[in-house]
Amino acid sequence: MKHETAPPPAPREPVQIRWERRTQRPLLALAVAFAVAYAVPIVRPGASATTTGACTAVEWFVWGAFAVDYGVRLALAEHRGPFVRTHWLDLCAVVLPMIQPLRLLRLVSTLLLVGRRARMASQIKLTTYVVGAVVGLLMFGSLAVLSVERESPDGNIRTLGDAVWWSFTTMTTVGYGDHAPTTGLGRILAVGLMLSGIALLGVVTANIAAWFIARFEKDDAEERRQTAAIEALTAEVVALRAQVDTLSGALAAAPAPRRAKAAEGDRPGGEPPVSAPRV
Known part of the structure; x- marks a missing residue:
């Protein structure tokens, strides 16, 4: 009995890619929360100290989440050196508020990270x-x-x-x-x-x-494909016509008995032709 071999298992997705896919939507939601927290004190300059403090806390919390995300991705990367070189924009966005903790710098950094994560999603069109x-x-x-x-x-x-x-x-x-x-x-x-x-x-x-x-x-590729198909069909027709002409020439050059025999063999069952009855 012949045993069928099982197909090889599909390659497992890297842990870093799974992390980025699972955290994409939560981080985008946190970015929206950051936008709201940033806008409230500006749109309402007379807001209470409690509201302003809550908005500031939300900003730093969201920024901390992005920083943790970068750290986790760096830890999960197979080659950390190339990861840092290819994700230098993320690194600058993480380090920038620590150098000069201004709200505007945190805003710019969050925009950079959100844009970076959006470009990672293959389903998001340009x-x-x-x-x-x-x-x-x-x-x-x-x-x-x-x-x-x-x-x-x-x-x-x-x-x-x-x-x-x-x-x-x-x-x-x-x-x-x-x-x-x-x-x-x-x-x-x-x-x-x-x-x-x-x-x-x-x-x-x-x-x-x-x-x-x-x-x-x-459109050009489709037109070239149709043209190639038509040319191939034309070549086949020419080849078939040449074969028919060759067979016709060979049959015409054959002796008369052979032609009659060939014509007789063309009828079903090889039966001789039925003569018309005499009157």
Whole structure:
């Protein structure tokens, strides 16, 4: 009795990849909580000390979760040196608030980590990521510049509406000039938004161009496939025609009795032809 061999087991997924897949959604939820905690004290400057302290605690808790996530991924990595070199953005985002614990730096670091984790998800398309980055930069840029410029004596960005309008015109590099930052940190934010807007616009343009190119290449490949199939079919027809011509020539060159015998053999059962009855 012949025994069938069992198929080899599928390769096991690395522990690091499983960790990243399982922690992706919880970390994104924590990032949303971070955004809310960051926005509340800015939108409501007269909030109580308890509310402000709770928001600050949430910010540091979320940031600690991202730091722990980086540490776990580093510990689970098979080769830690290449992991640190290829994930240098994550490392900078983790170390940055420890060097200068400012709320703005924690905000930038969280945005970097959220973007990094979003790019790791294969099911998230590039267009979705770009849209999310635009919305995130627009919202956080507005909140950050409002928190910096609202207390400035010469500032003209006093409300959330002014901040959103300024962020939108800055990201699109329009720059009407009706609202502009007057502090050094506000101008640094403006430069960051300008560069981010240009980069995102380039990504969108490149994505659209790549889509058209891929579409044209797909159509060309389908056309080449059909052309090759037609050429192969034509070659087969020509070969069959040549064989038929060869057989016809050989049959015409054969003697008459052989031709009659061949014609007789073509009938079913090899029976001789039935002659017509005489009248």
